[in-house]
Amino acid sequence: MKQQGLKDAFGRVMHDLRISVTDRCNFRCLYCLPETEEASEFYRQQKADPSKANAKKPICYSWKPKSEILSFEEITRFVRIAARMGVHKIRITGGEPLLRRGVAALISDIRAIPGIKDVALTSNGFLFSRYAQALKDAGLSRMTFSLDSLDPANFKKMTGRTGLQSVLESIALAKRMDFDPVKVNAVIISGLNDHELEALVAFGRDAGVRMRFIEYMPLDSGKAWQREMVVAGSEMLERIRQQFALVPLEQAHAAETAKRWKHADGRGEIGIIASVTMPFCQQCNRLRLTSDGYLRTCLFTHQEHDFKTMLRGQMTDEVIMEKLQSVVWNKESGHNIGHQDFRQPQRTMSSIGG
Ligand code: SAM
Ligand code: SF4
Numbered sequence: 060m061k062q063q064g065l066k067d068a069f070g071r072v073m074h075d076l077r078i079s080v081t082d083r084c085n086f087r088c089l090y091c092l093p094e095t096e097e098a099s100e101f102y103r104q105q106k107a108d109p110s111k112a113n114a115k116k117p118i119c120y121s122w123k124p125k126s127e128i129l130s131f132e133e134i135t136r137f138v139r140i141a142a143r144m145g146v147h148k149i150r151i152t153g154g155e156p157l158l159r160r161g162v163a164a165l166i167s168d169i170r171a172i173p174g175i176k177d178v179a180l181t182s183n184g185f186l187f188s189r190y191a192q193a194l195k196d197a198g199l200s201r202m203t204f205s206l207d208s209l210d211p212a213n214f215k216k217m218t219g220r221t222g223l224q225s226v227l228e229s230i231a232l233a234k235r236m237d238f239d240p241v242k243v244n245a246v247i248i249s250g251l252n253d254h255e256l257e258a259l260v261a262f263g264r265d266a267g268v269r270m271r272f273i274e275y276m277p278l279d280s281g282k283a284w285q286r287e288m289v290v291a292g293s294e295m296l297e298r299i300r301q302q303f304a305l306v307p308l309e310q311a312h313a314a315e316t317a318k319r320w321k322h323a324d325g326r327g328e329i330g331i332i333a334s335v336t337m338p339f340c341q342q343c344n345r346l347r348l349t350s351d352g353y354l355r356t357c358l359f360t361h362q363e364h365d366f367k368t369m370l371r372g373q374m375t376d377e378v379i380m381e382k383l384q385s386v387v388w389n390k391e392s393g394h395n396i397g398h399q400d401f402r403q404p405q406r407t408m409s410s411i412g413g
Pocket of ligand 1: 152154156203204205244273275408412413
């Protein structure tokens with residue numbers, strides 16, 4: 060089957076596949092898996108009428124059983140098929156991807172697939188130092204960490220773990236080992252860590268990493284997201300500009316999610332991902348494969364497509380390619396956060412893969 064690329068009905072061509080290798084996580088981020096008492100307390104405080112708070116008690120997400128999780132062979136087969144159809148960028152994510160044993164070997168196998176040009180990993184960083192050398196040896200060069208706070212107490216409140224020092228050490232190690240680029244994601248939430256915005260910018264400059272400030276999206280397992288908790292990208296930019304001289308950067312490519320600025324003195328760059336207030340759906344070229352083998356064409360979709368059954372059955376690659384093409388063709392035009400009829404998807408960010 061000769062392929063012209065994975066095009067949808069709006070003319071967008073899919074090049075980017077995000078693969079969640081596990082839905083498990085060793086953190087309990089307040090915006091993702093808010094299962095701690097502190098998280099519940101935060102959401103209660105945000106409500107004018109606390110008795111109406113969604114997250115009254117910690118809600119516990121239950122992990123998918125191992126038998127439902129795609130094997131590495133199934134994942135690489137899917138990537139091989141997608142690569143034949145023009146996908147060339149892969150991000151390994153989760154849950155916490157470093158909880159899955161052998162992830163370095165998977166990365167090495169994916170890198171060897173013809174057509175794959177770029178493999179990156181997103182991690183909370185807690186276990187990175189244990190696997191850093193194996194990841195480097197597997198040919199991984201691009202690392203993204205998540206770090207929302209530089210204050211140990213606030214870090215613990217936000218992630219449910221006493222892990223700030225380990226994450227900082229992991230970021231420093233990635234720099235020393237010449238992972239390039241090293242990016243750091245920070246989800247900025249009103250009344251929680253927005254007071255740390257400028258400190259996080261300064262941290263990025265000093266550490267030589269690219270900070271990415273992300274708006275809080277309604278993908279938390281407690282379904283407690285509220286619009287008022289979102290710090291708009293425009294507000295973040297205005298505040299950062301009051302302390303730092305910034306120069307806008309050209310988009311690296313049309314589907315780039317972050318708007319980027321470099322520091323005027325040349326010491327690094329920042330990016331802002333305003334998924335809620337300034338959606339970039341029109342340029343979206345992403346697909347997401349969940350750890351249990353469902354393909355999602357949008358973070359916020361309510362429809363997902365079972366590829367696990369196909370990968371585990373007797374289907375030929377050609378049949379799977381046809382299915383993939385038809386799924387992509389029907390990719391939704393965009394999300395409708397903020398509209399009256401918006402409903403948060405059942406899947407949480409931890410189980411979709413961010
Ligand atoms: N566990 C890894 C980590 O945290 O880096 C990888 C998976 S995590 C789901 C991927 C990214 O999604 C993280 O940078 C995290 O901050 C972001 N994320 C999770 N929930 C989010 C939400 N509700 N809104 C915006 N970003 C979110
Ligand atoms: Fe885990 Fe990442 Fe979600 Fe935090 S954001 S709970 S580290 S999957």
